[in-house]
Amino acid sequence: MWPGWRWVVLMVNAVAALSPVVKIGAVFTEDARGGSTELAFKYAVYRINKERLLLPNSTLVYDIQYTPSRDTFKTYKKACAQIQSGAVALVSGVGPLLGNTLQHMSASLHAPHLTVGPFAPENLNNTFTINLYPPKDLLTKAFAEFLSYLNWTRMGVIYEDYGYGELNILDIAKDGRDMYAVRCRDAKEYRRGLALLKAQQIEHIVTEPALLYDAVQILCQALAITEDIHPGNVSCDKDTPSLHGKAIYDNINTVSSR
CATH class of the missing domain: 3.40.50 (Rossmann fold)
Structure with missing residues (x-):
């Protein structure tokens, strides 16, 4: 785990000043429902919300969706609906096939996407996906x-x-x-x-390491230094992108490279 996790205190002022509720989306496969990856994700959110000194006026909430392990169409629709309903970012642990589907969706909507898995995005020059899995x-x-x-x-x-x-x-x-x-x-x-x-x-x-726990903490650090994290009027049907997704994505890159 990241040492001294209380450095997440950096996000107090920025997030709390912008919204009382910060929503993030998560996508897992049906066969991994209730597994260690999902539990690590939930525990990270729980820890952030429990430490009220970190978010005195805000609460981190999540929307978890489950999808068949090879159904790219359903995965795209579910993840897109999460962003459209107000999630400022997406995290996942779904493998390379669905991971590439989520990569294309996040690039289309300018929605930051954090994943953990031993595979790389197909197009590193046009992506809003960050894979935190170490070599x-x-x-x-x-x-x-x-x-x-x-x-x-x-x-x-x-x-x-x-x-x-x-x-x-x-x-x-x-x-x-x-x-x-x-x-x-x-x-x-x-x-x-x-x-x-x-x-x-x-x-x-x-x-095995609970890498998705670290992903949530990195995301929260990035939100702390983002001036505006409101999702805006995102549309899946018209491919209307988020106005602030690029700023969040850039800040995630900054934080994760430290």
């Missing part, structure tokens, strides 16, 4: 350094692999650590996974 080699290196610092020699690993190999188990275990890996395909399997590790008397557990 695979850096992610593996970070895990290795973290485990070395903690001096864990025996541990369990719970991971969700949707075909992208987010957590490279073999690279992490190549130094001879005693490691038990459990794959959980959805949220319902986590209890089973924990029970398996408990049966092996595993005391230390490693899970």
Whole structure:
């Protein structure tokens, strides 16, 4: 996680002065409903709203939509409706196919789109999408350094692999650590996974990083330094873009590069 998350205090004056309610949209696939990515997103919003010193006069609210994993048309319509209904930005964790659909939608409406996944936007020169997923080699290196610092020699690993190999188990275990890996395909399997590790008397557990938690915090930092975050009169039917989306997108880039 980002160290010292209370630096989100930067957004107090800007957001609170502009709107008592700041709405963001989120899109997840049906098969990931209730999974770790969605829980990380909800927890980030919860933490921001709980710390009333950060947003004394504003509340961050979300609109979550679920879509079939390969239905690009329905995904486009649902996400577009979110922006049209007042969401100032969109976050997602839907994979490359639907991710590219959301990229095109966000570019058309000038709506900032944050995603986390091991894939890149198709057109980096015309996009409002920012992918916060770190390169695979850096992610593996970070895990290795973290485990070395903690001096864990025996541990369990719970991971969700949707075909992208987010957590490279073999690279992490190549130094001879005693490691038990459990794959959980959805949220319902986590209890089973924990029970398996408990049966092996595993005391230390490693899970995949909650990158969407960081995405929400970065978005809020960007909103803090944006002069106007009102969504304006956005139209999906006429492809009428947001008047302030470009400013928010530029500020997200500024914050995420720090």
